[in-house]
Amino acid sequence: xxxxQLEVFRAVMRNRSLTAAxxxxxxSQPAVSKLLRHFETQIGYTLFERLGGxxxxxxxxxxxxxxxxxxxxxxxxxxxLSDRIRDKQVGLLRVGASAPxxxxxxxxxxxxxxxxxxxxxxxxxxxxxxxxxxxxxxGDIDLGVTMRWSTEAQLRCESLGKxxxxxxxxxxxxxxxxxxxxxxxxxGHPLIxxxxxxxxxxxxxxxxxxxxxxPQVQIEVSLSIAALPLVQHGLGIALVDGLxxxxxxxxxxxxxxxxxxxxxxxLSRSALRPQTRHGRxxxxxxxxAVAALSRQN
Numbered sequence: 382x383x384x385x386q387l388e389v390f391r392a393v394m395r396n397r398s399l400t401a402a403x404x405x406x407x408x409s410q411p412a413v414s415k416l417l418r419h420f421e422t423q424i425g426y427t428l429f430e431r432l433g434g435x436x437x438x439x440x441x442x443x444x445x446x447x448x449x450x451x452x453x454x455x456x457x458x459x460x461x462l463s464d465r466i467r468d469k470q471v472g473l474l475r476v477g478a479s480a481p482x483x484x485x486x487x488x489x490x491x492x493x494x495x496x497x498x499x500x501x502x503x504x505x506x507x508x509x510x511x512x513x514x515x516x517x518x519x520g521d522i523d524l525g526v527t528m529r530w531s532t533e534a535q536l537r538c539e540s541l542g543k544x545x546x547x548x549x550x551x552x553x554x555x556x557x558x559x560x561x562x563x564x565x566x567x568x569g570h571p572l573i574x575x576x577x578x579x580x581x582x583x584x585x586x587x588x589x590x591x592x593x594x595x596p597q598v599q600i601e602v603s604l605s606i607a608a609l610p611l612v613q614h615g616l617g618i619a620l621v622d623g624l625x626x627x628x629x630x631x632x633x634x635x636x637x638x639x640x641x642x643x644x645x646x647x648l649s650r651s652a653l654r655p656q657t658r659h660g661r662x663x664x665x666x667x668x669x670a671v672a673a674l675s676r677q678n
Contacts, residue, residue: 490666571617
């Protein structure tokens with residue numbers, strides 16, 4: 382017994398005629414008759430009898446038809462779902478990002494993606510880089526966007542670009558008139574920045590050492606966005622990543638930090654599972670978002 386035999390049997394039951402069943406299936410009447418005879422031979426009993434020129438189902442056929450009809454209704458539902466998946470009318474994409482890419486890249490990438498995939502559901506989560514690694518490895522998210530390379534062997538990473546460290550300050554700050562900010566400029570000013578144990582903090586420490594200046598970070602933050610209210614309250618000048626669109630958060634001054642300290646923008650996914658087509662699409666939109674941001678800057 383196979384699906385094609387069940388399909389022919391169902392068509393004959395519904396149309397009570399070999400000719401009408403053949404028309405419904407878009408095949409010849411002899412082909413339907415041959416398939417039906419072969420089906421009866423396989424199952425070992427007669428499904429139809431001719432009485433008074435009419436094709437009449439046997440009691441066994443009536444019993445079989447109940448489940449055959451149910452199966453084909455489920456197949457039709459499955460076929461409809463398959464068509465909707467093909468036409469991008471249903472699906473799920475899960476993306477985890479650290480705070481800078483969440484603010485700077487995800488809106489642009491998601492807008493592009495939604496224009497092509499209006500029926501898909503997208504779940505965006507703002508997480509720490511370590512949490513993103515974990516969520517990808519256990520299969521809870523499809524893509525991750527962070528500001529550092531992962532050392533996990535189960536992840537595949539790709540650089541989307543780089544973002545430089547900037548000095549973030551209020552418009553009335555003493556250094557607001559400078560075009561760039563150097564370690565020497567920051568001597569004597571309270572600093573807000575990353576811990577020396579964080580990847581960005583280590584890079585900044587190295588830049589200060591090479592400049593012969595001891596950094597005086599008075600307020601440490603684990604997320605760059607956490608520096609925003611601190612700067613707004615006049616608690617210091619922040620050295621944070623330049624990926625976040627800082628100028629959109631009010632009357633703040635953003636200046637490049639010199640020497641240049643660059644942070645990677647990294648796209649990560651599982652190395653153990655195939656990437657979904659939606660994941661591949663969204664990855665292209667993230668690359669376009671980075672390119673657009675570079676042109677803007």
